[in-house]
Amino acid sequence: MTIETVEYPRTPMSERKPGTNWERIGWQYMRVSGVLLVILVFVHLYSNLIAGDGVSQIGFAFVVENKFSVPFWLIWDGLLLVLALIHGTNGMRTLVNDYVYKPGPRKALTVTLWIACAVEIILGLIVLIAFAVEPCIAGPGSASICV
Template structure:
């Protein structure tokens, strides 16, 4: 992995590359950060303040009522994916800043992204399973 250019390097002195991943990562962090603030606060408001507040939160509310509406399912999926990618990209930046040897740095970054992908897949499985069959466990209804 190449060293990251000094941020204030004049354009005329910068290396020309077809894809500037660091710039894309920087832009993603700013955009996803703003989106995450909005997603989190609406998520907290809808779960903790609206309706009966925190007293309404139980399995029935989250799975049978909230996830019955596709809008909230997509909202929570977007929150999950953006938060995990945002956090992983932040950790990648820290690894790039403090791990100087290329081998360990590549191994750590690969581990971060693998963990991110596994967590996204597991989180999406949970969301999809609860959206498809929210109230049945072993053939018995648990929502009634």
């Protein structure tokens, strides 16, 4: 019994198309962001659910006083938001490329995915920035919730 080695065909450098290889960049992004997301998520979960008083500490006051008043946690949560949304959108783009065969619907779905991702990132960052600037919620009349 012999073991054969399968050689995959490679395109010589002289025959490759010039320009940016977006598929390769997307593949590399998924690997790097996946590792970073594991670290970001576990530290986020530890700091919110285990450290201090555990789950019982989580409330509006905790988030405003301990999380969003500290620039480190604002950047941490913003990075978590941006990396996770782009990572998920890139994964969905890969599924669309695998299962949608017609170029028109594939392009429409891909553009829709990236637009939705951009809108969610913008809205999420607006919330983080709004809490950093003014952590009060104006209620009806003169009532407001501040910490």
